[in-house]
Amino acid sequence: MSRSLPSTDTAATSSDDLLVAHGLRRTNAARTVVDWLRAHADSSWTHAQLQESLARDAAVTMDRVTLYRLLDRLSEVGLLRCRVDAERVRHYQAIVDDAPSAPHFECKSCHRDLPLSGQLDKTNAELAQAAIAAIQALQTLGQQSLSVDLAVRGICGDCAPASKGMAR
Incomplete structure (x- = not known):
């Protein structure tokens, strides 16, 4: 069960407010990833799946390394849940309403x-x-x-x- 650092109602909070509350910069890449993952919070996504979905659904092409670093930072501060599967592949999922x-x-x-x-x-x-x-x-x-x-x-x-x- 993961917990985010600041206790905020993430479902009703803008991505800008979440990023600032967690000490992160409000970049276009961060906003896009946070908004997209929050809109699809019912599923977890691998780096490759997320990169492909962002390109397809949001028409955003993001460098692989930039996306990796952003996902790590968002997980570190508690905005994303990161799980490693049996094949050692990371899966990311937005944490909404501090749900376990x-x-x-x-x-x-x-x-x-x-x-x-x-x-x-x-x-x-x-x-x-x-x-x-x-x-x-x-x-x-x-x-x-x-x-x-x-x-x-x-x-x-x-x-x-x-x-x-x-x-x-």
Whole structure:
């Protein structure tokens, strides 16, 4: 579970206000990336996916290195959630309303990232409490800037050969 540094209602705050509140410069690139990711906050994006989507949807061509550095800075200050998958690829997602990260399923075959927030509603509260307890225990040991990311990895139903044609 990630937390952003300043406690602001990010859903109702402009990208300029968010950047200033987090100590970042208000550049056109930063505004574009923050606005685009906030508009697509229900999904996580790799660097390559984001670069392609910005070029296609926002007609913005951004240098690879500039985008990498910007994503790192935005993650560092708590505006984006950064998760590394089993293939060591980073996925970025906007943090809206200080919402905790939802558990997700990552398919080892097709590499789709499927959020499990709706499927695990009953256990989400228990998972959140376990994550909070783990963070609090580590904080008492002096650890800082902690986050918890629950990822379940396996083969999705679409990729599993045994599940094709079976009733679920």
